Amino acid sequence: MNVDCPASCPFVAGRSDPLDFPVGQLHRVAPVGSSGTSPEGVEVDETKRNLLKLLAIVGVVGAAGGGLVGGALQYAQPPVVGIKSFPTVQLLDVDGAPLTATKVNAEYNVTTPQLHLFYYPLTNEPNFFLNLAPVTPGGPGATGVPGGVGPTGSIVAYSAICQHLGCPAPAIAYYPPGTCSKTFTGTVVKDLPFYIHCSCHGSTYDVTNKAANLTGPAIYPLPQVELLWKDPATGGDDTIWAVGESTVVPVNGHFNTLQGGYQVGSTSQLESESPIILCQFPSS
């Protein structure tokens, strides 16, 4: 398949030569015979050189004030950012008001064309917020969805970073019913009129079944955010919270879904964005 990747796809032109040094390490190849560098033009490890310089400075400063040494050493190594466990985060609507199932069912449904994204559990991990409830009974839509919350189990959230090569929303987008007519073939033949689709290389995910793969090249489902609905029938206030994430593999680009970024606050607000719709599917 040959699909033009939109400008927002950051991985269309990947490097062809393999990385031969640790990711995150400063790296430079010095020109042959250049001043102050190896005459053979071998690789110069800037991290080590700068670290030695820093430690020399720290040694001098340390003689004057021991308290500065610890502070300086703190910056000799980059901080490991991440969290140890999934936080409990209240979701807010685009207007800043708490999301309630009543509000969601009044504002969003399976036909909503705009994307609604929120960050969780890290500030660089966007997720789709979807209500798959049909507009009219018997019309396109889904209730009782695995992991779905709300009165009919139609409210779900999935990672908005493609599990193929990591194209984020809006290049990966929710396609409402009627956007592209498509029957998916594979282990399961499915005539599903709404799904998540990635315009970068054509991966498609089933929003009614844990974001399972409908078309490749992605081979893993999108991570699903675990939502908690505080049901008024049991004394709750109807609000919706993100409390965890269910993944087969971590969010693309992260060694661990909990690491590689900073934790969102105690609330996470929906952001509205226009999707990129290309209707490009792999030929199979």
Ligand code: FES
């Ligand atoms: S990044 Fe390749 S299909 Fe999404």
